[in-house]
Amino acid sequence: MTAIYGVPLQALFGQLLLGLINGSFYAVLSLGLAIIFGLLNNINFAHGAQYMMGAFAAWMLLNYAGLGFWWALILAPLLVGLFGIVLERVLISRLYRLDHLYGFLLTFGLALILQGIFQSKYGVSGLAYAIPGELAGGQRLPFMFLPNYRVFVIVASLAVCLSVWLAIEKTMLGAYLRAATENPALVAAFGVNVPLLLTLTYGGGVALAAFAGVLAAPIYSVNPNMGADIIIVVFAVVVIGGMGSILGSVVTGYALGLVEGLTKVFYPEGSATVIYVIMALVLLIKPAGLFGRTN
Amino acid sequence: MPEAVKTQTLAPGPILSVEHLEGWYGEGQVLHGVTFDVEPGQVVTLLGRNGAGKTTTLRALMGILGKRRGSIRFDGVQTIALPSRRIARLGLGYVPEERGIFASLSTFENLMLPPRVKPGGLDVEQIYTLFPNLRERAGSPGTKLSGGEQQMLAIGRILRTGARTILLDEPTEGLAPVIVQQIGRTIAQLKQDGYTIVLVEQNFRFAQTVADKHVVIEQGRAVDTIANADFEASLGKITTYLGV
Numbered sequence: 001m002t003a004i005y006g007v008p009l010q011a012l013f014g015q016l017l018l019g020l021i022n023g024s025f026y027a028v029l030s031l032g033l034a035i036i037f038g039l040l041n042n043i044n045f046a047h048g049a050q051y052m053m054g055a056f057a058a059w060m061l062l063n064y065a066g067l068g069f070w071w072a073l074i075l076a077p078l079l080v081g082l083f084g085i086v087l088e089r090v091l092i093s094r095l096y097r098l099d100h101l102y103g104f105l106l107t108f109g110l111a112l113i114l115q116g117i118f119q120s121k122y123g124v125s126g127l128a129y130a131i132p133g134e135l136a137g138g139q140r141l142p143f144m145f146l147p148n149y150r151v152f153v154i155v156a157s158l159a160v161c162l163s164v165w166l167a168i169e170k171t172m173l174g175a176y177l178r179a180a181t182e183n184p185a186l187v188a189a190f191g192v193n194v195p196l197l198l199t200l201t202y203g204g205g206v207a208l209a210a211f212a213g214v215l216a217a218p219i220y221s222v223n224p225n226m227g228a229d230i231i232i233v234v235f236a237v238v239v240i241g242g243m244g245s246i247l248g249s250v251v252t253g254y255a256l257g258l259v260e261g262l263t264k265v266f267y268p269e270g271s272a273t274v275i276y277v278i279m280a281l282v283l284l285i286k287p288a289g290l291f292g293r294t295n
Numbered sequence: 296m297p298e299a300v301k302t303q304t305l306a307p308g309p310i311l312s313v314e315h316l317e318g319w320y321g322e323g324q325v326l327h328g329v330t331f332d333v334e335p336g337q338v339v340t341l342l343g344r345n346g347a348g349k350t351t352t353l354r355a356l357m358g359i360l361g362k363r364r365g366s367i368r369f370d371g372v373q374t375i376a377l378p379s380r381r382i383a384r385l386g387l388g389y390v391p392e393e394r395g396i397f398a399s400l401s402t403f404e405n406l407m408l409p410p411r412v413k414p415g416g417l418d419v420e421q422i423y424t425l426f427p428n429l430r431e432r433a434g435s436p437g438t439k440l441s442g443g444e445q446q447m448l449a450i451g452r453i454l455r456t457g458a459r460t461i462l463l464d465e466p467t468e469g470l471a472p473v474i475v476q477q478i479g480r481t482i483a484q485l486k487q488d489g490y491t492i493v494l495v496e497q498n499f500r501f502a503q504t505v506a507d508k509h510v511v512i513e514q515g516r517a518v519d520t521i522a523n524a525d526f527e528a529s530l531g532k533i534t535t536y537l538g539v
């Protein structure tokens with residue numbers, strides 16, 4: 001058996017793998033967005049730019065400080081997360097009393113500014129970032145070639161999504177986060193420093209974006225526009241999964257990556273729009289999203 | 296803070312002293328001057344009709360109400376301009392009218408959520424002894440509990456924090472008579488243990504069994520104070536105030 005419905009198995013598995021890789025990025029990015037939206041009620045449009053900054057941080061750490069991929073995987077999220085914390089303290093926190101729309105506009109503007117800064121310094125053609133030596137090469141399976149680094153991306157993103165989910169659902173810190181998402185005023189009335197919780201949560205969400213950016217650097221080239229390209233899809237994922245739903249964003253992220261891959265095999269013309277078609281259908285049938293809670 | 300200690304040791308006056316408290320929801324003024332004192336160890340009720348401003352008074356004391364003016368001294372500290380979390384840290388506990396049980400948290404997580412603000416709070420075992428239902432329900436989501444269990448949880452989690460002054464907003468509202476009795480016994484026990492309690496209560500017969508004095512709230516003002524000893528003598532007045 002080398003073909004299904006006339007599609008060579010090799011192409012099918014190739015696209016499934018690609019879908020799973022894209023899904024990994026969708027999942028990690030929409031997870032960060034969902035956490036931020038849940039607690040801060042802020043649609044973080046700068047998420048794509050922060051993902052891009054993660055990739056650039058990896059590139060800079062390598063080229064300016066001689067620190068390789070493994071260092072970048074730890075340091076880039078910390079650095080970009082710290083940047084997010086400053087952003088939240090200095091700008092975003094001033095908008096909590098206002099309509100969501102202001103936070104959205106602010107972060108949208110920030111995304112454009114950040115993107116512009118990197119464009120003017122590094123151009124738009126993209127910078128190469130090599131796959132770490134330990135993960136070069138791949139496995140020759142009977143029906144396809146499986147690059148090691150891509151397997152690593154899938155495993156790493158799954159591990160991160162699972163850890164974040166456990167931290168939110170099973171720890172006391174996560175309980176504070178869930179409680180403050182429901183009723184911040186009451187949590188504050190118990191003596192909890194809610195503004196600090198908001199700042200750290202934003203920082204954490206941004207760090208997740210940067211982590212995805214580091215993972216992306218060796219696959220896609222490091223490019224100022226990489227965030228703008230992916231973030232629209234990620235927003236669609238968040239809407240389909242249900243705004244603010246942690247589990248929903250992760251599951252939907254991987255699932256839609258796969259759906260996109262399959263569409264490329266069976267109906268290539270539809271692969272660019274399939275996610276938006278699904279989004280429209282979900283909004284029609286279940287406006288709160290697949291995993292969303294209707295209030 | 297040294298000032299706080301001094302006030303307490305030199306003059307054992309009221310633990311909570313509210314003067315000319317005003318409060319707003321947005322542009323709408325709801326509190327127009329609430330004044331009353333609570334001595335340490337007292338149970339003081341706020342009585343009044345629906346919409347009189349009892350809940351709003353507690354929210355103002357807790358610092359949750361957006362705009363407030365006047366004076367609130369708690370344990371020697373002026374709290375009118377403090378953020379909510381700082382007020383809680385002074386040892387003021389809050390059991391809100393809607394109970395405030397978090398749906399996304401288990402019963403146990405709800406119990407553990409409020410941080411300890413003072414030494415000497417109950418431990419989990421003591422809370423389970425007080426409210427055995429909570430032990431059985433520890434793993435269930437907070438909102439799967441019955442109304443009575445939610446109220447026990449709302450009170451229990453505050454007793455863990457070590458707060459010695461507690462604001463209780465209609466703890467018996469909508470509960471079955473046996474549960475009302477249990478809550479009543481709990482409040483009496485807390486009073487015996489030296490807790491100070493500000494209790495909002497519609498059921499003035501219930502209030503009479505536990506309180507030292509009653510502050511009548513009418514249209515955002517404290518209009519009268521009645522010692523519990525004078526309760527029967529003032530019954531006519533009270534029923535007029537409450538419109539019952």
Ligand SMILES: Nc1ncnc2c1ncn2[C@@H]1O[C@H](COP(=O)(O)OP(=O)(O)OP(=O)(O)O)[C@@H](O)[C@H]1O
Pocket residue numbers: 320323325343344345346347348349350351352392497
């Ligand atoms: N969130 C709010 N926004 C605007 N107005 C409010 C809000 N909550 C209460 N009010 C108004 O403030 C006034 C006082 O309400 P409050 O809840 O303090 O009354 P209450 O004495 O606790 O009444 P009840 O016995 O019904 O609980 C009422 O007129 C009410 O309509």
Ligand SMILES: [Mg+2]
Pocket residue numbers: 349350351392464
């Ligand atoms: Mg009320």
